[in-house]
Amino acid sequence: MVEKKPINEDLKRTKEDLADLEMYIEEFSTFLPLPVCTVNPVERIIDVNKAFEGTTHYRSIEIVGESLKNIFLEKEKVEEMLKEARLKEEITTRELILISKEKKEIPVRVSVSIRRDELNNFIGHFISLTDITEVKKFQEEMEDKIKERTKELQERVEELEKFKKLTEGRELRMVELKEEIAKLKKELEK
Amino acid sequence: MSLKEEIEKTMRIKGKGIGAAVQTHFHYIQERKGEEGVKKVQERLKELGYSVDFEKIKATERVPLSLSYMVVLAAREVFDWEDKDIFDMGNNAPKYSFIIKMIMKYFLSTKKAFQETPKYWRKHYDVGELEAHQFSEEKKYMISRLRHQCPPTICTFYGGYFLRIAQYVIKSDKVSIEETKCINKGDPYHEFVTKWE
Numbered sequence: 001m002v003e004k005k006p007i008n009e010d011l012k013r014t015k016e017d018l019a020d021l022e023m024y025i026e027e028f029s030t031f032l033p034l035p036v037c038t039v040n041p042v043e044r045i046i047d048v049n050k051a052f053e054g055t056t057h058y059r060s061i062e063i064v065g066e067s068l069k070n071i072f073l074e075k076e077k078v079e080e081m082l083k084e085a086r087l088k089e090e091i092t093t094r095e096l097i098l099i100s101k102e103k104k105e106i107p108v109r110v111s112v113s114i115r116r117d118e119l120n121n122f123i124g125h126f127i128s129l130t131d132i133t134e135v136k137k138f139q140e141e142m143e144d145k146i147k148e149r150t151k152e153l154q155e156r157v158e159e160l161e162k163f164k165k166l167t168e169g170r171e172l173r174m175v176e177l178k179e180e181i182a183k184l185k186k187e188l189e190k
Numbered sequence: 191m192s193l194k195e196e197i198e199k200t201m202r203i204k205g206k207g208i209g210a211a212v213q214t215h216f217h218y219i220q221e222r223k224g225e226e227g228v229k230k231v232q233e234r235l236k237e238l239g240y241s242v243d244f245e246k247i248k249a250t251e252r253v254p255l256s257l258s259y260m261v262v263l264a265a266r267e268v269f270d271w272e273d274k275d276i277f278d279m280g281n282n283a284p285k286y287s288f289i290i291k292m293i294m295k296y297f298l299s300t301k302k303a304f305q306e307t308p309k310y311w312r313k314h315y316d317v318g319e320l321e322a323h324q325f326s327e328e329k330k331y332m333i334s335r336l337r338h339q340c341p342p343t344i345c346t347f348y349g350g351y352f353l354r355i356a357q358y359v360i361k362s363d364k365v366s367i368e369e370t371k372c373i374n375k376g377d378p379y380h381e382f383v384t385k386w387e
Binding site for chain 2: 015018019022025026038040041042043044046047059060061064065067123124
């Protein structure tokens with residue numbers, strides 16, 4: 001009976017700490033601008049942050065419990081990536097296509113890390129997404145510009161080659177004409 | 191049976207559960223019916239003499255189990271919900287719970303998760319007993335038995351709830367659950383059979 005009070009106090013404090021921890025995680029998760037989700041060992045989404053909701057347009061209630069691969073176009077690549085992260089025990093990154101709630105295809109860079117408990121049991125993954133739509137758009141614009149400039153340069157090269165051939169032909173003809181003139185001059189002198 | 195009678199009967203259920211359960215009911219109502227919906231349920235309960243301010247309830251606090259059940263019963267009446275809505279409410283409940291996210295780490299495999307469910311029940315409630323009765327990975331089914339007196343509406347809620355726990359740990363998109371025995375129908379326990387493809 002003497003021990004009961006301190007135990008109850010400890011329990012009360014632990015519960016308060018847990019509530020504080022929950023609040024801290026929720027605040028941090030809401031603040032974090034990077035879309036992040038947690039998946040369990042069978043690759044089901046168990047938690048998402050606000051930024052994840054913003055990128056995928058799924059509300060937490062709609063997406064928690066779903067299989068992670070269902071929100072990507074390349075489903076096999078998702079499984080491969082998770083497997084690779086587990087085998088290599090390091091952060092794995094891939095570029096994949098995310099399918100938003102409205103079925104819009106969004107290019108994203110996906111990073112995966114593994115989660116382990118204090119006994120080193122594998123307990124799932126952390127997944128982060130980076131929307132690379134603008135990067136891809138810029139990259140495509142640059143590639144288009146490079147293609148355009150390359151085409152222009154090729155056209156100039158072709159023009160120059162034509163000019164070169166033309167001038168080379170003229171030079172040869174001039175040499176021939178000079179030789180003919182010299183020959184005629186010699187004949188006249190005779 | 192009127193809501194008043196049903197709640198009075200529910201009030202006789204002994205035992206406590208974690209406050210997170212009550213919070214998740216209100217979060218679900220908020221999600222489907224907005225703040226107005228939450229107010230409607232609170233007002234209906236107030237009319238019957240029960241004041242429930244879910245924002246003041248702490249997730250880890252132990253609250254009477256009847257409090258959690260009366261919120262579900264009131265929501266059913268206020269929104270004229272059918273069994274499928276109550277099932278959906280139960281199915282979505284684990285999604286809101288921080289405590290469930292914390293203990294998900296113990297669910298390392300389907301079998302392990304199934305074996306852990308009695309402890310999981312005990313973490314949430316100090317009454318009733320959940321038995322992990324049978325599991326077959328090969329035949330793809332598991333049977334849980336719940337020895338706990340609860341209103342029929344809550345059986346439907348638990349059906350949805352247990353299905354979600356199964357959906358969390360089974361790598362299949364085709365998971366189903368059926369209550370094959372029920373205390374409210376004279377059986378000695380509630381029996382839930384979960385199957386998957």
